[in-house]
Amino acid sequence: MWLSELASRGGVSVATAKYYLREGLVPPGEAVGATRARYDQSHVDRLRLVRALVDVAGLSLDQVRDVLAAMAAERSPAAAIGAAHYRLSPPPPTEPSAAALDRVRALVADRGWQVDDDSPHLVAVASALDAMEAAGQPLADTGLETYAASAGEVAKVDLEAMVASAGPAGEDAATYAVLGTLLTEPVLVGLRRMAQEHQARARLG
């Protein structure tokens, strides 16, 4: 396909597609003559990924470049997913407390989750628990366990969809995971807000 079709199928303007190509965020097409190039489905997929990282995740182009490089550098799909995901949980403004880190590590161990000991998600969760404590609204163990159980159910569905749709190939699976994580987070967060709206009405209305 030509550039105009690539842009249209990627959901961006021709100017934006050109810009991403110039910045190296989307690899060059196959040159046809001096000024034209042909693109294929892999270019469309990459364009959609870049667009989601920018529009949905709010990453800067430098951060997008970093995520893409991390994905490309890994050999196994799981490692590529991990590397890409890690870029999505930036370090919190302040270090979490040792107590909160221990609490999250214990939760992960209890559930039998295989997670790196220095996973940025672990740090992000510990930091959020500290923030709740500081705001005078600590999260009780029962609450934390319900959250973890729900997150586990959701992640199972996510991985099933990923395996079914993208197959086990490296960057494809990682692309799917990053897109899937970013695009579904607003769904999950929005549904939970609606469920809270309902619960507030049913119990307090």
Place this chain on the structure above:
Amino acid sequence: MWLSELASRGGVSVATAKYYLREGLVPPGEAVGATRARYDQSHVDRLRLVRALVDVAGLSLDQVRDVLAAMAAERSPAAAIGAAHYRLSPPPPTEPSAAALDRVRALVADRGWQVDDDSPHLVAVASALDAMEAAGQPLADTGLETYAASAGEVAKVDLEAMVASAGPAGEDAATYAVLGTLLTEPVLVGLRRMAQEHQARARLG
């Protein structure tokens, strides 16, 4: 308590506390002489709420003012929670499709959730479903149902904690709901990322 203790218990610097007071985001204390004022627990609570809205939710001070005004204007706790929550789901950059809106409305009806027909959360979820479709990764019905079931479990725990901790008084419950929603979202999102990390390793590693 004096200003310095208010700032310390609210987890901000004295300069920040003064700034929030000057901006009217925290109501004035009881004047003691010309230049001093006394503050109580309600001021600490308000200060923590403002801080969480700024630091955790990333709202501007104008948006914080808007949330606080919406909470104060409502009579019932449920209405105050709804009004505050609505400010947390800003309109998406593009209108969701009618098909996505219908899909979310049907889901809400199936679960028996009492949600306003024009709830901004409903619009936000529909818009996220459109984004997944556009990215070539539509969310299957089974996935959406798992998300909704998980969100429902989480919201039940949230409301139990809210009722137990804040009692049914108007602004207290709304404060708790807003803080609870904002502060726990990073916990939920982080746990889900860890669960995905585990699933990716277990299934693709």
